[in-house]
Amino acid sequence: MMHERGTVNVKQQFPFSKDISLAFKNDPPGQWLSVLPEGCIRLNSGYPAPPLVPSKELKSAVVRLLDEEGDLPLHYIGSPRIPKLKEWIQKRLASRDVHVSEDELLVTAGACQAIDLIARVLLDADTVVAIESPTYMEALEVFRNYTEHYLGVPVDANGLQTEIFEEMLRDRKEKGLPLPRILYTIPTSQNPTGTTLSLERREHLVALAEQYDFLILEDDAYGELGFTDKPRLLKAMDRYNRVLHIGSLSKVVAPGMRVGWVAGAEELITTLSWFKKDLNHPFAQATMASFIESTDFDERLNHLSATYHSKCKAMLSALEQHFPDSVSWYAPEGGYFVWVEVPGIDTAELLPKALAAGVAFVPGKYFFLNQEEGKHYLRLSFSYASEEEIERGVQLLGEVLSKSIPESN
Amino acid sequence: MMHERGTVNVKQQFPFSKDISLAFKNDPPGQWLSVLPEGCIRLNSGYPAPPLVPSKELKSAVVRLLDEEGDLPLHYIGSPRIPKLKEWIQKRLASRDVHVSEDELLVTAGACQAIDLIARVLLDADTVVAIESPTYMEALEVFRNYTEHYLGVPVDANGLQTEIFEEMLRDRKEKGLPLPRILYTIPTSQNPTGTTLSLERREHLVALAEQYDFLILEDDAYGELGFTDKPRLLKAMDRYNRVLHIGSLSKVVAPGMRVGWVAGAEELITTLSWFKKDLNHPFAQATMASFIESTDFDERLNHLSATYHSKCKAMLSALEQHFPDSVSWYAPEGGYFVWVEVPGIDTAELLPKALAAGVAFVPGKYFFLNQEEGKHYLRLSFSYASEEEIERGVQLLGEVLSKSIPESN
Numbered sequence: 001m002m003h004e005r006g007t008v009n010v011k012q013q014f015p016f017s018k019d020i021s022l023a024f025k026n027d028p029p030g031q032w033l034s035v036l037p038e039g040c041i042r043l044n045s046g047y048p049a050p051p052l053v054p055s056k057e058l059k060s061a062v063v064r065l066l067d068e069e070g071d072l073p074l075h076y077i078g079s080p081r082i083p084k085l086k087e088w089i090q091k092r093l094a095s096r097d098v099h100v101s102e103d104e105l106l107v108t109a110g111a112c113q114a115i116d117l118i119a120r121v122l123l124d125a126d127t128v129v130a131i132e133s134p135t136y137m138e139a140l141e142v143f144r145n146y147t148e149h150y151l152g153v154p155v156d157a158n159g160l161q162t163e164i165f166e167e168m169l170r171d172r173k174e175k176g177l178p179l180p181r182i183l184y185t186i187p188t189s190q191n192p193t194g195t196t197l198s199l200e201r202r203e204h205l206v207a208l209a210e211q212y213d214f215l216i217l218e219d220d221a222y223g224e225l226g227f228t229d230k231p232r233l234l235k236a237m238d239r240y241n242r243v244l245h246i247g248s249l250s251k252v253v254a255p256g257m258r259v260g261w262v263a264g265a266e267e268l269i270t271t272l273s274w275f276k277k278d279l280n281h282p283f284a285q286a287t288m289a290s291f292i293e294s295t296d297f298d299e300r301l302n303h304l305s306a307t308y309h310s311k312c313k314a315m316l317s318a319l320e321q322h323f324p325d326s327v328s329w330y331a332p333e334g335g336y337f338v339w340v341e342v343p344g345i346d347t348a349e350l351l352p353k354a355l356a357a358g359v360a361f362v363p364g365k366y367f368f369l370n371q372e373e374g375k376h377y378l379r380l381s382f383s384y385a386s387e388e389e390i391e392r393g394v395q396l397l398g399e400v401l402s403k404s405i406p407e408s409n
Numbered sequence: 410m411m412h413e414r415g416t417v418n419v420k421q422q423f424p425f426s427k428d429i430s431l432a433f434k435n436d437p438p439g440q441w442l443s444v445l446p447e448g449c450i451r452l453n454s455g456y457p458a459p460p461l462v463p464s465k466e467l468k469s470a471v472v473r474l475l476d477e478e479g480d481l482p483l484h485y486i487g488s489p490r491i492p493k494l495k496e497w498i499q500k501r502l503a504s505r506d507v508h509v510s511e512d513e514l515l516v517t518a519g520a521c522q523a524i525d526l527i528a529r530v531l532l533d534a535d536t537v538v539a540i541e542s543p544t545y546m547e548a549l550e551v552f553r554n555y556t557e558h559y560l561g562v563p564v565d566a567n568g569l570q571t572e573i574f575e576e577m578l579r580d581r582k583e584k585g586l587p588l589p590r591i592l593y594t595i596p597t598s599q600n601p602t603g604t605t606l607s608l609e610r611r612e613h614l615v616a617l618a619e620q621y622d623f624l625i626l627e628d629d630a631y632g633e634l635g636f637t638d639k640p641r642l643l644k645a646m647d648r649y650n651r652v653l654h655i656g657s658l659s660k661v662v663a664p665g666m667r668v669g670w671v672a673g674a675e676e677l678i679t680t681l682s683w684f685k686k687d688l689n690h691p692f693a694q695a696t697m698a699s700f701i702e703s704t705d706f707d708e709r710l711n712h713l714s715a716t717y718h719s720k721c722k723a724m725l726s727a728l729e730q731h732f733p734d735s736v737s738w739y740a741p742e743g744g745y746f747v748w749v750e751v752p753g754i755d756t757a758e759l760l761p762k763a764l765a766a767g768v769a770f771v772p773g774k775y776f777f778l779n780q781e782e783g784k785h786y787l788r789l790s791f792s793y794a795s796e797e798e799i800e801r802g803v804q805l806l807g808e809v810l811s812k813s814i815p816e817s818n
Contacts (some may be wrong), residue, residue, distance in 0.1 A: 014677055015590055017533050019428060053480035062471040071462035109518070116686035124426050142686055148756075181424055189519035215423075254483035268423055270523035274432050277525035277551055278518035282665035284693060350550035355508050 016311045022125070028303055029141040029215055032366035037355055041393035044360040045384040046191065046251075046336055049311070052304055053254050053289065073286035076279055081289035088292055089247070089261050097236035098135035098245060100263045107261050108271050111221050111248040115184070116142045117272040118217060118244060122182055123147050130180035130214065132160050134339075134367030134374060136191045138221070139184055150369050151180050157330050159197030160185055162204040167408055169212045171221040182215045186376060188231055189222035189335025191377040192367045196226070196333045198252035209242045218242045221251055221260075224301050226334035227309040241265040249335065251383075252304060308336070308383060311390060315382040318391045322398030324405055340366075345404050347378040353400045359393040431534070431554055438550040440773035445484075450802035453769040453794040455600065455745055458720070461713055462663050463700065470700035482695035485688055491696035497701055498656070498670050506645035507654060511671045515681050516670050518690055520630050520657040522673040524593070525551045526681045527626060531591055532556050535807060538591035539623065541569050542775030543748075543783060545600045548593055548628070549728075555668055559778055560589050566739050568606030569594055571613040578621045591624045597640055598631035598744025601776045601788040605635070605742045618651045630657045633710050636718040636741035650674040658697060660745065660792075661713060668697045717745070717792060720799060724791040727800045731807030733814055745792035748773075751795055754813050756787040762809045768802040 016024075034044060065073055067079065073079035079281075080148030086107055093100060108114040115138075123146035131143070143150075151172075153165045165183075172179055173222065185205070187197035197205070205383025209216050220232040235245035241264065248260035257279065262272065315338055316331060329340045344351075347363040354361060382390055425433075443453060448744040474482055474490065480490035495516055502509060517523040524547075532538065532555035540552070542561030551560075560581075562574045574592075581588055594614070596606035606614070618625050627643040644654035650673065657669035667690065671681065723738060725746055738749045751759075763770060773786025789806075791799055 014674070016680065017531055017536070019533060020530050020684070023680070028679070029683055047484050050480045053483045055475050055483060056482065059472055059475040063468055066464050066468040071459045071464050074464060074467065074665035075456050076664050079665075102413045109690065116684075120426070121429050122426055124428060127426070138686075145684065180572070209803065245683045254480070254692070255485050255688070256483035256488075256695075258687060258690050258692070265423070265434050271425065271429070271432070272436070274438055275429070275525075275554065277547075278522045278667060278687060279664070281518065281667050281690070281693070283663070283667070283691070283696075286665075287692075322684070377639065393583070 021146065022148060025234065026144050029138075032137050032362050034351065034355065034360055036360050038356060039358060039394070041359045041389045042384050043380045043382075043393045043397070044362045046381055047255065047384045048251060049307065049383055049386075054295075057295065058254065058257075058287065058291055061294065064289050064294070065286055065290040069286070073283050076282065079286040080281055081286040082282060083290035085259075085285050085292070092297070093235075093245070093247075093263060096233055098231065098233055098263065103266045104269055105261055105263045106276070107271050107280070107285060108276065109258040109278060110250055110255070110260040111219060111246050112142065113276075114155070114246045114260055114272075115217065115219070117275055118182070119143055119146045120260065120275050121268070121271050122215070127180070128178050128180040130165070130183040131369070132185055132190065133369070133378070134192055134364065135184065135332055136186060136219065137366045140367075140369060144183070144369075146347065149178070152369060155190065155193050155195055157195055159187060159190060159195045159201060160205070161199045162208065166204070169208065173212070179212050180214045182217055183209070184217045184219065185234075186219045186221065187234055188220060189225060189332060189337075191222070191335070192337050192362070193329050193330055193339040194335055194337045194366070195339075196231060200231060202232060202237060206234060206237045206243070210240055216240070217246060218243050219394060221246070221248045222335035223247070224252055224307060225305055225336070227305055228310070228333065235263065244268065252301060253291065257261070257284050257288055259284060269317070285303050296402045305334070308334070308381065311382040311387055312389040313339070314390045315380065315394060318394035320338050322395045324398070324402050326405065327401065336381050338380045338382065340378050340380060342376055342378060342401060344376065345356030345401065346375050348375070350378070350400065350404060353404070354397055357396045357400050359396040359400075361397065423426050426447060426514060429554065430558060435553050438547075441546050441771050443760065443764060444771055448767060449764060450798045451793050452767045452789045452791075452799070452802045452806070453771045454790055455658060457663065458716065458792055461716060463704075466704065467663065467666075467700055468698065470703065471696050474695055474699040474704070475743050476580075478695070482692050485691065488695040490692055490695040491691060494499070494668075494694050494698040494701070497539070497698065501706070502520040502654070502656075502672060505639065505642055507642055507672065510675070512675045513671055513678055515678050515685070516668065516689070516694060517669040518684065518687060519659055519664070519669040520628055520655050520691075521547050521551065522682075522685075523655045523669055524548050524626065524628070526684055527591070527671065528552055528555050529684050530677070530680050531624070532698050535587070537587050537589040539574070539592040540778070541594055541599065542778070543601055543773065543786070544593065545595060546775045547776060552593070552598070553741060555594065555776075558587070560717055561778060564602050564604055566601060566604055568596060568604045569614070571610045573616065573642065575613070575617055578617065582621070588621050589623045591626055592618070593626045593628065594643075595628045595630065596643055597629060598634060598741060598746075600631070600744070601746050601771070601773070602739055602748040603741030603746045604739050604748075605640060608641060611641060611646060615646045616653070619649055623651070625652045625794045626655060627652050628655045630655070630660055631744035632656070633661055634714055634717060634745075636714055636721070638743065644672065653677065662697065662700065666693050666697055668693060674773060701805055714743070717743070720791040720796055723796040724789065724799045724803060727803035731804045732813050733807070735814060736810065747789045748792065749787050749789060751810060751814075753785065754810065755784050757784070759787070759809065759813060762813070763806055766805045768805040768809075770806065
């Protein structure tokens with residue numbers, strides 16, 4: 001019963017825009033997603049812990065919303081809770097010393113949409129983008145749709161190495177090479193390394209942006225999940241409106257709701273809004289506002305941070321116990337991830353063995369533009385699995401690893 | 410307590426992409442939105458009728474979803490209902506003789522996002538886009554971000570005038586002028602004219618696409634809201650995969666849910682998915698699937714069509730009664746809109762008077778690229794207001810009109 005089709009070659013038939021030619025040069029997005037065997041322990045997923053996803057509270061939020069507002073949140077515009085969500089974001093940012101007006105804030109369908117909109121309005125095919133190396137794989141997937149020109153800045157235990165970045169910038173300037181238009185950074189509990197940029201480097205970075213005339217995209221997806229404290233935001237140090245601050249409720253409420261934001265200079269925010277053609281998700285935004293109004297958010301964050309801290313400690317302790325001595329990692333101060341270096345092992349080749357043993361991780365290569373650089377790294381997530389699963393998963397992975405490095409044992 | 414800002418001129422500070430320079434040439438989007446006085450009758454809104462928005466049913470759908478699935482629909486991936494939504498869309502399309510595989514269908518955040526993604530992957534700055542003249546203002550707002558080159562094809566009571574379109578194409582071909590890469594059309598119950606393309610013209614249009622090598626974007630937002638029958642889809646006549654079929658649940662369930670889709674050739678759909686960076690709205694999609702599984706959708710559509718038919722008749726009857734003789738309109742066969750020609754009146758100038766009298770409409774100019782062409786038209790919507798409000802609103806507008814055309818009375 002299939003519809004009859006012509007025999008014309010589809011590829012030849014479609015005159016794609018020249019503007020998207022870069023997209024065809026790359027692997028399709030999502031290569032880092034694995035098909036997991038039944039019962040596999042998910043140390044790969046950047047998902048919140050199921051018990052921390054407020055399913056019951058969101059149900060109550062929807063019931064209250066629709067009982068009180070009827071059809072209002074189901075139209076394009078009309079729910080009184082939608083402006084309240086924006087006000088709440090403004091207040092939370094203000095509590096972190098970032099003061100933005102309504103026109104300096106755009107609510108987005110998550111952080112990734114914000115990154116894409118920013119890339120859309122700021123990048124040309126010859127634009128240089130500075131990124132942390134390694135960085136969030138979905139941000140890489142966004143940027144590579146726009147440009148092939150990157151400056152990868154290495155990361156150490158204190159985050160992006162601003163001293164090295166300054167050298168790169170100085171060198172390029174001296175040689176007359178184009179300077180980056182934007183730097184994309186996750187300064188707090190970085191994905192994938194779990195590292196946090198020191199205060200000194202934060203100050204250095206903001207000064208560099210001014211000196212070398214670039215904008216900073218501060219992706220703060222994990223910024224409220226510090227185990228002990230919350231570092232000062234780059235946006236809070238931003239005297240010249242050079243920082244675009246990206247936030248998200250995915251990691252602290254639920255990713256499936258798709259609520260995030262970007263805060264920055266009004267003209268930039270307005271321009272982003274012109275390219276946001278999804279008509280703003282009234283139901284999701286009103287539901288989130290309804291959830292928030294009945295939640296003690298600080299208490300919620302404290303609970304999340306304590307839980308993830310405990311899970312992180314369980315993972316680090318299991319790593320100490322079960323991983324070979326040649327392996328090393330950064331101890332995170334927050335967030336979801338531990339970044340592990342496994343010298344001599346190709347982690348992409350390791351993955352099928354790990355999956356067969358019942359544990360999943362993400363091979364390091366997906367976090368680098370030059371995937372070769374990530375060959376001996378892997379990202380573990382302590383967010384989704386239970387402490388028991390973490391312990392068991394790390395043990396299983398340790399066994400697979402030990403078999404793969406016979407000389408190290 | 411405002412954050413200290415530098416005095417740098419923001420406009421000069423931001424190096425926007427050359428690719429978005431067109432966006433700065435136009436008025437900002439949304440100019441057609443009016444601020445309505447309290448109690449104003451909304452004959453402007455393309456919103457569904459509040460009693461037809463299934464607020465209670467969506468509440469039950471969320472309760473059932475979260476009771477049964479817990480956190481699953483609140484993650485990035487995981488709800489079993491998300492693939493079911495896609496299957497349901499495939500089945501509905503199949504019932505209208507459009508047979509597409511899973512890989513030939515992308516679920517989007519409404520029709521407008523689908524239009525934007527298509528423009529994104531298919532249009533260059535020198536691409537010619539053919540559109541109906543007049544057409545959906547938000548589609549115009551999307552296209553003008555990409556190109557300045559248009560072919561506006563006039564519409565009559567039987568929809569887009571394919572004979573005139575063919576002449577335009579033949580003429581351009583003879584003169585060696587670039588032919589359109591895409592035609593954007595709303596063949597059924599068009600926005601804003603309410604007209605429906607005849608079967609003969611549908612066949613003609615699909616043949617023209619093959620002959621003149623363009624793709625058809627078939628926006629079917631109102632296609633299931635025919636008062637008496639549902640015309641054959643262009644996609645159902647599409648032998649060479651030249652039609653991209655765009656659908657939406659905004660007009661038949663609720664726009665605030667943001668669920669739409671695009672169906673077409675696999676390579677095109679895959680490419681669109683690479684540029685969709687909102688990570689797919691799991692909660693909204695799973696909620697919609699939950700709603701659908703407990704809804705007799707055909708019965709729902711019958712009820713919607715009958716209700717809108719009745720509202721349409723109320724509007725047409727009020728127009729007959731209250732509008733001056735010089736005014737004319739098309740009688741719609743479905744959808745939400747009546748397109749009214751008011752000779753000698755600038756409807757943009759009329760609007761403030763109408764708002765002051767307590768009734769809103771959309772001036773015709775917003776539906777044309779060359780806004781001058783729409784000066785003497787206005788769009789009325791019978792979807793949102795009650796029959797009593799429609800009667801009263803048309804009467805009020807008729808009074809304002811009659812005062813503005815003294816010579817015609």
